[in-house]
Amino acid sequence: MVRVAIIGGSGYTGLELIRLLVRHPGVDLTAVTSREYNGKPVSLAFPALAGVCHLTFSWPDPDRLAGAADLFFVALPHKTAMAVIPSLLEAGGKVVDLSADFRFRDRKVYEEWYQEHTAPELLAEAVYGLPELYREEIKRARLVGNPGCYPTSVILGLAPLLHAGLIESQGIIADCKSGASGAGRGVSLSTLYCEVNEGFRAYKIAEHRHTPEMEQELGRLAGLPLKITFTPHLVPMNRGILATLYTVLQGPLEEQEIAAVFEQFYRGAPFIRLCPPEILPNTAAVRGSNYCDLAWRLDQRTGRLIVVSAIDNLTRGASGQAVHNMNLMLGFPETQGLEVVPFLP
Numbered sequence: 001m002v003r004v005a006i007i008g009g010s011g012y013t014g015l016e017l018i019r020l021l022v023r024h025p026g027v028d029l030t031a032v033t034s035r036e037y038n039g040k041p042v043s044l045a046f047p048a049l050a051g052v053c054h055l056t057f058s059w060p061d062p063d064r065l066a067g068a069a070d071l072f073f074v075a076l077p078h079k080t081a082m083a084v085i086p087s088l089l090e091a092g093g094k095v096v097d098l099s100a101d102f103r104f105r106d107r108k109v110y111e112e113w114y115q116e117h118t119a120p121e122l123l124a125e126a127v128y129g130l131p132e133l134y135r136e137e138i139k140r141a142r143l144v145g146n147p148g149c150y151p152t153s154v155i156l157g158l159a160p161l162l163h164a165g166l167i168e169s170q171g172i173i174a175d176c177k178s179g180a181s182g183a184g185r186g187v188s189l190s191t192l193y194c195e196v197n198e199g200f201r202a203y204k205i206a207e208h209r210h211t212p213e214m215e216q217e218l219g220r221l222a223g224l225p226l227k228i229t230f231t232p233h234l235v236p237m238n239r240g241i242l243a244t245l246y247t248v249l250q251g252p253l254e255e256q257e258i259a260a261v262f263e264q265f266y267r268g269a270p271f272i273r274l275c276p277p278e279i280l281p282n283t284a285a286v287r288g289s290n291y292c293d294l295a296w297r298l299d300q301r302t303g304r305l306i307v308v309s310a311i312d313n314l315t316r317g318a319s320g321q322a323v324h325n326m327n328l329m330l331g332f333p334e335t336q337g338l339e340v341v342p343f344l345p
């Protein structure tokens with residue numbers, strides 16, 4: 001058994017990691033940390049895990065933690081993760097970082113949107129953890145920067161089209177809606193029940209920190225720098241992201257040609273489901289699973305191709321994708337521990 005630990009395991013992505021890892025046949029979850037719950041049972045923070053996870057939260061300093069596992073999931077807030085990760089690596093551990101600290105290739109871009117980077121020497125070796133794009137690199141990686149939730153939904157929807165050069169690389173609009181768990185478990189006014197329930201609003205228009213992450217990866221696929229218009233919305237639901245992606249075709253195309261491009265690009269990708277023609281993606285159909293459901297419609301009148309993608313932000317957008325990356329890094333079957341049927345209805 002490979003020993004794994006979760007640093008910052010008392011939040012929503014921590015809960016989701018525990019849910020997946022306790023049933024994973026190849027790993028032994030040895031430690032879960034939290035400052036607030038230090039010394040208390042995991043089931044105290046998460047009653048849903050009573051009888052399922054018997055661990056107690058710990059909060060040793062990073063030097064004591066290093067060596068406690070072979071692979072660490074770091075589920076700390078951005079800016080905090082990069083303070084802990086170097087010592088975990090130095091002690092011989094592998095790391096999947098769920099924060100944004102190791103998602104960027106260019107330190108300047110990170111520093112423009114976040115803050116000064118305190119471990120820039122690791123940026124060159126960190127691999128962007130989107131398995132459909134970087135499967136082979138992830139297998140060899142010691143440090144994986146797990147993608148953001150919105151970027152996962154947007155990049156997966158656009159990658160085949162940009163790679164094939166079917167759409168204009170400039171002028172793409174990503175209109176995304178997220179459930180409130182995307183904001184984490186920490187208390188904040190904007191995610192209180194009465195602030196979220198029975199309302200639907202956009203936020204951080206033209207200034208969301210996921211924009212440069214999307215541009216980094218979409219630009220690589222297109223083969224040239226690009227800018228994207230990204231508008232996130234908060235919807236009154238717990239989990240899920242629905243991304244509606246507006247693109248402009250490079251030239252006339254038939255529906256079958258578009259379908260062939262998606263099928264070819266995602267051949268052998270176990271967590272991508274291309275919807276049949278009658279179906280459009282729905283967050284309810286992917287809830288609790290690592291699937292990304294994709295569909296597209298050609299608007300012949302405007303020449304636009306509209307792609308829709310649905311993921312669960314906590315599973316495919318964070319912890320499920322992190323476990324997928326771990327499977328690749330440790331040589332396990334890709335889908336191990338992730339063969340979860342979406343919660344129904």
Ligand SMILES: NC(=O)C1=CN([C@@H]2O[C@H](COP(=O)(O)OP(=O)(O)OC[C@H]3O[C@@H](n4cnc5c(N)ncnc54)[C@H](OP(=O)(O)O)[C@@H]3O)[C@@H](O)[C@H]2O)C=CC1
Nearest residue numbers: 008009010011012013034035036077098099182184185318
């Ligand atoms: N929620 C989502 O849908 C997604 C989240 N992510 C990213 O994953 C990471 C975790 O997210 P999420 O679980 O939602 O966040 P939460 O706020 O729910 O949990 C954060 C965790 O980090 C610990 N923590 C908070 N502040 C500090 C600190 N200063 N030093 C040490 N530990 C700290 C908390 O425990 P304690 O305070 O007890 O120590 C808790 O265990 C974040 O970087 C987030 O941006 C990525 C994709 C999607």
Ligand SMILES: CC(=O)N[C@@H](CCC(=O)OP(=O)(O)O)C(=O)O
Nearest residue numbers: 100147148149178179180182183
């Ligand atoms: C609904 C909501 O507030 N979502 C969060 C994004 C989710 C997230 O956790 O960001 P990372 O994926 O980069 O970690 C936000 O907009 O900041």
